[in-house]
Amino acid sequence: MTTQEEQTRAGLRFPAGFAWGAATSAYQIEGAVAEDGRGASIWDTFTRTPGRILGGHHADVAIDHYHRYREDVALMARLGLSAYRFSVSWPRIQPGGSGPVNSKGLDFYKRLTDELRRHDIDPWLTLYHWDLPQELEDAGGWPNRDTAYRFAEYAAAVHEALKDHVHTFSTVNEPWCAAFLGYASGEHAPGRREPENAIRGAHHLNLAHGLAVQAMNARRVGGCVNLYAITPATGSERDLDAARRIDGLQNRFFLDALLMGRYPEDVLADLSMELDFIEPGDMRTIGAPIDVLLVNYYSRFTVSGEPGGRASAAAAPTDSASPWVGSEHVSFVSGGRPVTAMGWEIDEGGLVEILTRVAREYPPIPMVISENGAAFDDVLVDGRVHDPEREAYVRAHLAACRQAIDLGVPLEGYFAWSLMDNFEWAWGYGKRFGLVRVDFETQERLLKDSALWYAEIIRQNRRHEPTDS
DSSP states (O other), rough: HHHHHHHTTTTTOTTEEEEEEEEEEHHHEEEEEEEHHHHHHHHHHTTTSSEEEESOOOOOOOTTTHHHHHHHHHHHHHHHHHHEEEEHHHHHHHEEEEEEEEOOHHHHHHHHHHHHHTTTOOEEEEEEESOBBBBHHHHHOOTTTHHHHHHHHHHHHHHHTTTTSSEEEEESOOIIIIIIIIHHSSTTTTTOOHHHHHHHHHHHHHHHHHHHHHOOSSSSSSEEOOOOOOEESSSSSSHHHHHHHIIIIIIIIIHHHHHHHSSHHHHHHHHOOOOOSOOTTTTHTTTTSSSSSEEEEOOOOESSSSSSSSSSOOOOOOOOOOOOOTTTEEOOOOOOOOOOOSSOOOOOHHHHHHHHHOOOSSSOOEEEEEOOOOOOOOOEEEEEOOHHHHHHHHHHHHHHHHHHHHHHOOOEEEEEEEEOOOOOGTTSSSSOSSSSOOOOTTTTEEEHHHHHHHHHHHHHHHTTTTTOO
């Protein structure tokens, strides 16, 4: 028996039909920002603003997936992926964020999904991964309620064009990031520091989700949240309150809305602001039934109500404010765990904690891990990238997934973040999350050791599935 088989049989065996995937996002990989009628996004504008991106990087070319998608799908097939999660570029479909669709933009995603299906890879389509058309931002962005209605129109157009190509649609990726990093801390596009507008934006992102679910009437549709296990630094009253606050704004504000059609009362009280932008019927729309919950998980937060820690979980690469609207006094401290190259603490136990909590505290809903992975300081040596830290990270989190399943969590898949090294937002090209190494100068792709290991785990699991599954 090979080492990989021993590992698989020692706890990395998963139920038949489990989705084995990897994930990317449009702006981080596609490039071709001015081709075939694509309009400008807030990230195009943001990357052109001095001081916003480490190294002054931009994603005009990124890793050129727009032209190299066939090569990239072939890499997915080599890995044995059964599913691929990607996002659609809104400004590629509607250059100004509304009006007629751009057929050339839709054609790209038809070609991509056709290529995936030719390789028996199930396309998982995300409608929004932060690339808002600049014209909509100029009209107010996500704090403007109208943006949610424009999103629903866009969602309906994409669904109509691709419903025969795609089995699973999801709406908004990590609305917490789009709202609070974009409109409170300013670390992400559009780079605004307007705390009250961040809350408005968060509500309108949730509303956009609900309106899109209604507009698409898709066979299978999900919402996507990034969840964190939260630990108070001590048992003091201030630290316990800090944990409640961060858990509320990071986790419960979105979970309660999507799965229960309400916002937590304690979180609304923490915000201490007028909530007149929440209109009658909004929460019923936001809480429209979905078929699957996509969970992105990376780390655990250890928080304190005492001064002296960081304003966020890890230092931003550029100047930014606190994203924690109403709880700016909360600080983030070390939990003493190993960290990734992003400074994120590694804690696979937090994944079990999060999944079992959702299963216990919310209405029954199938779940998938839609993002999980780590950046490390990869080094190319003799044509290989030996990345045992990434392999250990993925192995530990897959074991956590298996543990959650054994505890009764209806977990149906795992998507590694990310398939390939790419443009890492405010960090530019300085951080590498990929299973596949990309030379950003030549665009050469290379499977890292972690990719080869992941491929073997997938192969062993799929080999043991019934042939008719």
